[in-house]
Amino acid sequence: MAKQEDDQPLYEKVWFKRKYQRVMDTFILLLLLLLLSYRLFSSNNFTIPWILAFICESWFTFTWIIILTTKWTPAVTITHPNRLFQRVPELPRVDLFVATADPVLEPPIITANTVLSLLALDYPTNKLACYVSDDGCSPLTFYALVQASKFAQFWVPFCKKYKIQLRAPFSYFSSVATIDSEHSPEFKQEWSRMKDMYDNLILKIQDVTRKQIPLQLDGEFTVFSITERRNHPTIIKVILENKDGVSDGLPHLVYVSREKKPHQTHNYKAGAMNVLTRVSGLMTNAPFMLNVDCDMVVNNPKIVLHAMCILLDPKGGKEVAFVQCFQQFYDGIKDDPFGNQWVTAFEYIIRGMAGLQGPHYSGTNAFHRRNVMYGLYPEEIEIGRKGKLGEKKLLAQQFGSSKEFVKSADRALDWKTNFHNDTSPSDCIETAIQVAGCEYECGTCWGEKIGWLYGSITEDVATGLNIHRRGWRSECCTPDPIAFTGCAPRGLLSTMVQQKRWASGLTEVFFGKHSPLTGMIFGKIQFREALSYFWITHWGLRSVFEVCYAVLPAYCIITNTNIFPKGPGLWIPIALLVIYSVHTLLEYLKIGLSIRHWWNNQRMTIITTTTAWFIGFLSAMLKLAGISDTVFEITQKEFSSSDADEKNTDAGRFTFDESPAFVVGTTILLVQLAAILIRFLRLQQSHSGNGCGIGELISSTYVVVCYFPYLKGLFGSGKYGIPVSTICKSAILAFVFVHFCRK
Numbered sequence: 091m092a093k094q095e096d097d098q099p100l101y102e103k104v105w106f107k108r109k110y111q112r113v114m115d116t117f118i119l120l121l122l123l124l125l126l127s128y129r130l131f132s133s134n135n136f137t138i139p140w141i142l143a144f145i146c147e148s149w150f151t152f153t154w155i156i157i158l159t160t161k162w163t164p165a166v167t168i169t170h171p172n173r174l175f176q177r178v179p180e181l182p183r184v185d186l187f188v189a190t191a192d193p194v195l196e197p198p199i200i201t202a203n204t205v206l207s208l209l210a211l212d213y214p215t216n217k218l219a220c221y222v223s224d225d226g227c228s229p230l231t232f233y234a235l236v237q238a239s240k241f242a243q244f245w246v247p248f249c250k251k252y253k254i255q256l257r258a259p260f261s262y263f264s265s266v267a268t269i270d271s272e273h274s275p276e277f278k279q280e281w282s283r284m285k286d287m288y289d290n291l292i293l294k295i296q297d298v299t300r301k302q303i304p305l306q307l308d309g310e311f312t313v314f315s316i317t318e319r320r321n322h323p324t325i326i327k328v329i330l331e332n333k334d335g336v337s338d339g340l341p342h343l344v345y346v347s348r349e350k351k352p353h354q355t356h357n358y359k360a361g362a363m364n365v366l367t368r369v370s371g372l373m374t375n376a377p378f379m380l381n382v383d384c385d386m387v388v389n390n391p392k393i394v395l396h397a398m399c400i401l402l403d404p405k406g407g408k409e410v411a412f413v414q415c416f417q418q419f420y421d422g423i424k425d426d427p428f429g430n431q432w433v434t435a436f437e438y439i440i441r442g443m444a445g446l447q448g449p450h451y452s453g454t455n456a457f458h459r460r461n462v463m464y465g466l467y468p469e470e471i472e473i474g475r476k477g478k479l480g481e482k483k484l485l486a487q488q489f490g491s492s493k494e495f496v497k498s499a500d501r502a503l504d505w506k507t508n509f510h511n512d513t514s515p516s517d518c519i520e521t522a523i524q525v526a527g528c529e530y531e532c533g534t535c536w537g538e539k540i541g542w543l544y545g546s547i548t549e550d551v552a553t554g555l556n557i558h559r560r561g562w563r564s565e566c567c568t569p570d571p572i573a574f575t576g577c578a579p580r581g582l583l584s585t586m587v588q589q590k591r592w593a594s595g596l597t598e599v600f601f602g603k604h605s606p607l608t609g610m611i612f613g614k615i616q617f618r619e620a621l622s623y624f625w626i627t628h629w630g631l632r633s634v635f636e637v638c639y640a641v642l643p644a645y646c647i648i649t650n651t652n653i654f655p656k657g658p659g660l661w662i663p664i665a666l667l668v669i670y671s672v673h674t675l676l677e678y679l680k681i682g683l684s685i686r687h688w689w690n691n692q693r694m695t696i697i698t699t700t701t702a703w704f705i706g707f708l709s710a711m712l713k714l715a716g717i718s719d720t721v722f723e724i725t726q727k728e729f730s731s732s733d734a735d736e737k738n739t740d741a742g743r744f745t746f747d748e749s750p751a752f753v754v755g756t757t758i759l760l761v762q763l764a765a766i767l768i769r770f771l772r773l774q775q776s777h778s779g780n781g782c783g784i785g786e787l788i789s790s791t792y793v794v795v796c797y798f799p800y801l802k803g804l805f806g807s808g809k810y811g812i813p814v815s816t817i818c819k820s821a822i823l824a825f826v827f828v829h830f831c832r833k
């Protein structure tokens with residue numbers, strides 16, 4: 091019996107078929123091919139718009155093939171944490187990384203909650219260490235963490251004693267706002283005490299944030315009195331230290347604000363992660379690292395155990411470089427008005443990738459192997475790095491000049507999961523300050539071959555791609571309840587900032603030296619995996635085709651030409667639109683989403699690709715041309731206490747500002763409106779025979795329907811209206827376009 095248990099795997103991977111989906115996807119592909127061949131063989135119609143339409147549709151067909159192969163063989167992983175204790179004599183250490191960068195866009199109370207939820211994980215506390223990177227170098231964030239650590243002394247035991255699931259206090263207290271009589275008096279008493287303490291914590295943090303009580307920069311805080319955000323020495327503070335190594339105490343908690351100098355590039359989040367990797371390498375050197383964004387709170391306290399099932403599995407585990415949990419949100423607005431919750435993308439695309447070489451790394455909610463981050467290849471598993479590159483001199487060239495760090499890296503590169511340092515964090519502060527300096531990486535492999543990669547503001551995709559390129563696999567971990575939840579952008583403006591950043595970052599990857607294509611040809615990215623990476627990284631480029639396809643019908647109406655067939659041929663694009671819509675709608679309904687959710691997402695796909703992605707693409711092009719650099723603009727996170735929600739009755743309404751993305755959108759809308767107007771006033775140029783038909787009118791109207799929130803914005807006021815300057819710019823552009831068409 092015991093023997094049998096020994097043989098049971100720690101996790102299973104189950105591939106499944108979505109037959110109906112396969113049929114529909116294939117059918118849509120056939121329709122696309124039919125449309126393309128119709129275009130090829132209708133020789134009477136080789137006009138410029140016709141050829142442009144053909145090029146765009148070829149591109150769409152190509153991306154459809156990619157989506158189809160990505161979705162073809164989805165898989166789920168089932169983990170068995172209860173077997174872990176029988177199979178693994180000693181659980182390995184895990185270092186927990188949290189990144190924050192701006193105390194205004196990322197309120198410290200959010201970071202404090204994330205940290206509290208991590209400190210309270212169901213895992214031996216002497217095996218955990220939590221490192222917070224603060225790129226904002228903010229005394230407020232530090233203050234919030236210090237206060238949170240005091241609260242943690244009570245909060246963590248409370249959570250563990252009563253097996254609380256939600257261990258970020260704000261999510262717990264908003265789900266359990268009052269307690270009823272069925273609980274024991276003891277629990278009630280402790281609950282009230284916790285609630286009071288937490289309310290007190292919020293008050294304290296809010297008071298200093300709103301500057302009602304000035305933060306005294308003395309004692310622990312003195313270092314902050316001489317700092318500027320972009321010009322300051324490294325600050326490392328050990329806030330909590332589990333000196334006795336007890337398994338039911340509190341984990342270490344370390345605050346790190348890496349050195350910044352005004353003219354030194356700091357590589358945004360990737361740079362921050364690399365500093366945490368080195369600092370933690372000196373302090374705890376855990377074989378595994380979990381990284382989360384400051385807003386991603388733990389939703390399933392057993393998540394580390396689930397992830398360890400995959401990473402420690404004797405068979406599968408050795409090929410798996412990282413375990414990715416889905417990005418899900420606790421404050422998503424109903425029916426996803428801005429299309430930033432990605433529910434279907436995870437369900438269909440990422441699960442699809444999970445059935446191939448594995449999901450891409452999405453920047454947060456991922457467990458990494460330290461030695462893989464240090465550049466290890468799967469072949470080096472058994473021998474470790476020692477055999478080949480073990481020489482200390484070589485290691486120092488790659489990892490930098492700190493002897494202590496090189497030693498720790500050397501140990502990490504040995505394929506063992508139970509290595510660790512015996513020193514305690516506060517013993518290594520001086521060496522840690524050295525490795526967090528902004529010149530430490532000069533001349534080393536950091537950001538190139540080691541750690542999080544530089545050069546793209548979507549460092550996550552680049553880094554994951556590089557790991558897959560070396561032949562590693564990755565795995566999804568989707569336990570029930572879900573692992574982490576975070577803030578989804580709550581408005582159109584922050585959504586646009588995020589989407590623009592992704593589009594430019596992904597374009598950088600697409601055209602960079604670590605593109606999916608080179609990864610496949612020169613590396614070990616499998617063919618279908620490379621295709622799905624192609625899909626992720628082509629977002630910026632896709633916008634060019636989408637913008638082109640959106641203005642083509644308007645062009646045709648104005649010039650009285652056509653891109654769609656007439657007569658029976660017109661049924662091909664109509665059938666495509668209808669079947670595609672019904673099929674995607676069913677995909678939404680099948681996983682419990684509403685029709686409204688589906689429509690919002692359809693609409694936002696058109697709006698986002700033609701605006702934010704287009705601008706993102708252009709800025710990546712400027713970077714590639716060496717004209718300007720791309721900047722990591724942080725997404726705003728809002729701390730949603732219940733009263734803020736009440737005020738926020740208009741959540742989901744579109745708001746606008748003067749950003750260039752809105753100029754593009756407004757121009758596209760005005761061009762369609764102008765075209766439709768021209769058509770109804772019968773101002774079109776007359777043509778013999780081949781004039782514009784109903785197909786173009788339908789398309790143009792469809793674009794207007796998708797852009798309806800913009801139409802409302804034209805007449806809206808305040809933040810709900812498109813700024814006059816934007817309307818003027820767009821009107822001029824639209825006028826130039828119409829004029830150009832009519833010439």
Ligand SMILES: O=c1ccn([C@@H]2O[C@H](COP(=O)(O)OP(=O)(O)O[C@H]3O[C@H](CO)[C@@H](O)[C@H](O)[C@H]3O)[C@@H](O)[C@H]2O)c(=O)[nH]1
Pocket residue numbers: 189190191192196223225357358359362382383384385452453454547548549550588591592595722723724725726
């Ligand atoms: O200079 C910087 C900039 C950002 N961050 C942190 O990076 C994280 C992600 O930034 P956020 O603005 O929340 O980006 P999202 O749009 O939510 O990010 C998604 O996309 C990013 C890549 O574009 C990934 O890094 C993220 O993990 C992923 O969640 C946050 O914790 C920031 O504090 C830093 O530490 N330093």
Ligand SMILES: [Mn+2]
Pocket residue numbers: 383385576577725
């Ligand atoms: Mn985020």
